[in-house]
Amino acid sequence: MALTSRRAGRRRLRRFTRRDLVVLGVLLGIPVLLDLVIVWGPTLASIGLSFTSWDGLGDIHWVGTDNYKNLFTNYPPFWPAVRHNVLWLLFLGLIATPFGLLLAVLIDRGVRFSRFYQSTIYLPVVLSLAVVGFIAQLILGTDQGVVNTILGHRENPIDWLGDADLNIWMMMIAASWRHTGYVMILYLAGLKSVDPALKEAAAIDGANARQTFFRVVFPTLRPVNVIVGVITVIEALRAFDIVYAVNKGRNGLELLSVLITDNIIGEASRIGFGSAIAVVLLIVSLGFIVTFLVQELRGARDR
Amino acid sequence: MAQSSLKGLGASGDVIGHRMSRRSLLRGAAVGAGAVTLPALLTACGDGPGGNKNEVTVGSNASDSVPKKAFAAAFAAYEKESGKKVKVNTKDHNDFQENINRYLQGTPDDVFMWFAGYRMQYFAEKGLLTDISDVWQGYSGFSDALKSQSTHAGKQYFVPYYYYPWAVFHRKSFFASKGYQQPKTWDEFIALAKQMSKDGTPVAFCDKDGWPAMGTFDYINMRLNGYDFHKSLMAGEESWTDSKVKKVFDTWRELMPYYQKGALGRTWEEAGQSLQQRKTGMAVFGMPHPGSQFPENERDDIDFFAFPEIDPQYGQDAVEAPIDGFLVARKSKNMAGAKNLLKWLGKPKxxxxxxxxxxxxxxxxxxxxxxxxxxxxKKSAQLVAGAKQISQFMDRDTRPDFASTVMIQAIQEFIGNPKDVDGLCNKIERQKKTIFSQAVS
Structure with a gap:
């Protein structure tokens, strides 16, 4: 007994030689360093800068919470931007994502030409959102857009992209065109992996198609649901390129990401103020991330 | 998971086939990680040598094909005459503008293209430009107005190269066929706009890009309140809630019913093309805008008239004519070469x-x-030569952060809803106060 325990102790001592420690230190150190430099550094710098006034050239002045006060009370595009981000999230979450699921279910049931539909609907996913924005302009432009050319109201054209009440919806539809295909492919993969025996058992128990789907199939898709949920939230919060391609995210297309860019990029930038907006976006994102992690960890413990 | 094991194997390919130990795998991964990060670090440190003294680099924002070709021809002429080399680094016009801060603080070219007036003075104030007063002493043929647009705190930093006036552009033949007369006063202008709108060819208008409508604001303000007021308003010294400013918007609103509908969804290119296709009657533009949208054989048909008089006290004195030109960055590596090039660029030839x-x-x-x-x-040259004052353009006459984060949005809001001028002016004034309270230097 004593002998083995001593040997075990010696082995524990010997488990990591100096060289091992160095190698491990380097291997762990590099990712940790990269993480600190690439992720934590900029994040903390943004938070710090959000309490200052800096134009990117001269001295940095500490201004306390002035930027935030200004942001909430004296920056007209801010609240519309928050509203648009929320709207974007709801639209993707409540319309585009369920629609993608619907398409996946239809294709999974084996409608005719399902391979064709599958590839056509997935095709937009390979396009960047900026490109989708350009396509939207070709279709919805006031004078030379396809839709207005077909409608032919020369005198009083519908200003799809210029009307501040209309353009955000057009953008969300365009973004959904891409999002739906993405969601569909993810669900399709999930549905393929659902054990047919489950469905058969449900049918034998007398469940109809709808009950089978909502009570049996959908719950088994939980891992996919989580991924789709995360993707939807990310897409909604990072939406930027499509509105920037259309009109630089102004006049009804304000989003938090655009306001950050507007204030930080360019000559004579308001870096402190832009950072304050970035911090707001960070807090919103953290809200979702924390909720998601809590759910996940709880779910893992239950299982 | 798959990725990390792939990395290990890929980095130490010779291990495959032998019995792989944990340690050799780790070592392989470390070598791999180093191979990825090291070159990036090295290039970050390296900063090439100063370069050839016979070569001047020029940072160009002339990314459109016509000016790009024209600049190439000009530099070729310089190379031929001086026997020196000019290396042009052209960047996309907007990218150049958005990155100018980092560009000037990083490794700028010896000479770079930029704008006169406030946009230049801002960087001069920041100490990012080289004083070229000595070069200026050799110049002749530049007016005092030009010199003052090139000057900051008594020193010159800018070599003007060309300019283009803003005015009301139209097709000569279109006016002739409809029997329209070029208006002199605001009342005549409105009457003409009304007639055009009735005839189904309204006044072309666009502001999707955010800046084209600024020209109309500038002109109405200068005609109504004079150049001096406009200048101090742009400098943040006047209040935007002043009744004079509200009157600008009120006057502008008189024109609104006769504009093309849907201005906020229209680019300036589309508006220029509608002018070319005779779908619209006239438009407030800068000279290159209609020019670039008309086919070459129809360019002779472009005509313009000066923005109409509103208050006889100010007449048509002021002309909006943005000046483009060249500057030398503080960090220029080949100062002698840069100044030599500027000396040549300031010549009429x-x-x-x-x-x-x-x-x-x-x-x-x-x-x-x-x-x-x-x-x-010729007509443009006359217009500018006859101007008592020359303004640059709103986004060149005021702080860029104010122009891009406040005024673009405000003017677009006004176009979308022209009725709430009081609310709009209050919003602008409040934001102006916060922005201008942050000192430039």
Missing amino acids: AEDVYLQYDPNNVAVNTGADTSQYSALQ
Whole structure:
């Protein structure tokens, strides 16, 4: 007994030689360093800068919470931007994502030409959102857009992209065109992996198609649901390129990401103020991330 | 998971096939990670040598094909004359503008293209430009107005190269066929706009890009309140809630019913094309804008008139004519070469070469050869020469952060909803106060 325990102790001592420690230190150190430099550094710098006034050239002045006060009370595009981000999230979450699921279910049931539909609907996913924005302009432009050319109201054209009440919806539809295909492919993969025996058992128990789907199939898709949920939230919060391609995210297309860019990029930038907006976006994102992690960890413990 | 094991194997390929130990795998991964990060670190540190003293680099924002070709011709003429080399680094016009801060603080070219007036003075104030007053002493043929646009705190930092006036552009033949007369006063202008709208060819209007409508604001303000008020309003010294400013918006609103509908969804290119296709009657534009949208054989048909008089006290004195030109960055590596190039660029001949290839601008130097000018260029030159004051453009006359984060949005809001002028002016004034309270230096 004593002998083995001593040997075990010696082995524990010997488990990591100096060289091992160095190698491990380097291997762990590099990712940790990269993480600190690439992720934590900029994040903390943004938070710090959000309490200052800096134009990117001269001295940095500490201004306390002035930027935030200004942001909430004296920056007209801010609240519309928050509203648009929320709207974007709801639209993707409540319309585009369920629609993608619907398409996946239809294709999974084996409608005719399902391979064709599958590839056509997935095709937009390979396009960047900026490109989708350009396509939207070709279709919805006031004078030379396809839709207005077909409608032919020369005198009083519908200003799809210029009307501040209309353009955000057009953008969300365009973004959904891409999002739906993405969601569909993810669900399709999930549905393929659902054990047919489950469905058969449900049918034998007398469940109809709808009950089978909502009570049996959908719950088994939980891992996919989580991924789709995360993707939807990310897409909604990072939406930027499509509105920037259309009109630089102004006049009804304000989003938090655009306001950050507007204030930080360019000559004579308001870096402190832009950072304050970035911090707001960070807090919103953290809200979702924390909720998601809590759910996940709880779910893992239950299982 | 798959990725990390792939990395290990890939980095130490010789291990495959032998019995792989944990340690060799780790070592392989470390070598792999080093191979990925090291070169990046090395290039970050390296900063090439100062370069050839016979070569001047020029940072260019002239990314459109016409000016790009014209600049190439001008630099070729310089190379031929001086026996020196000019290396042009062209960047996309908007990218250049958005990155100018980092560009000037990083490794700028020896000479770079930029704008006169406030946009130049801002960087001069920041100490990012080289004083070229010595070069200026050798110049002749630049007016006092030009010199003041090139000057900051008594020193010159800018070599003007060309400019182009803003005015109301239209097709000559279209006016003739409809029997329209070029208006002189605001009342005549509104009457003409009304007639055009009735005839189904309204006034072209666009502001999707955010800046084209600024020209109309500038002109109405200068006609109504005079150049001095406009200048101090742009400098943040006047209040935007002043009744004078509200009157600008009120006056502008008189024109709104006769504009093309849907201005906020229309680019300036589309508006220019509608003018070319005779779908619209006239438009407030800068000279290159209609020019670039008309086919070459129809360019003779472009005509313009000065923005109409509103208050006789100010008449048509002020002309909006943005000036483009060259500057030397503080961090320029080849200062002697840069100044030598500038010396040449300030000569009338240098402008002649350029304008031969770009007929949408006008030379700034009075010594430049105007015999090759088109009728439109001649008229533009006259318009600018007859101006008592020259303004640049809203986004060049005021702080860029104010122009881009407040005024673009405000003017677009006004176009979308022209009724709430009081609310709009209050919003602008509040934001102006916060922005201008942050000192420039």
